[in-house]
Amino acid sequence: MTPPPLPIATRELSVQDDTGAEQPLRVQVYAPTPDGACWACVYELGAPVSVRAAAYGEDSLQALTLALHAVQAHLRTPDLRDRVHWLGAPLADFLTQP
Secondary structure, X not given: OOOOOXXXXXXXXXXXXXXXXXXXXXXXXXXXXXXXXXXXXXXXXXXXXXXXXXXXXXXXXXXXXHHHHHHHHHHOOOOOOOOEEEOOEEOOOOOOOO
């Protein structure tokens, strides 16, 4: 599960720590790649979350879509809910917030 050297998409978020201070949180999604009979799309959430995983689909578009939904699921965990911000405002929805 080695990602290509450059992500196809990056978003810079911030997350409030336990003291209320804002810490940077980078989300990166890499290009889907063939993985046997399916496709894999690697995604990363940087520190303090520190997640690197892949979503799998029947084709590259499904793998990419599932990776974006997986990122949103990580951002909605009880530890992060209501603590993640984008452009200075609370992040309500990673996929659709303008």
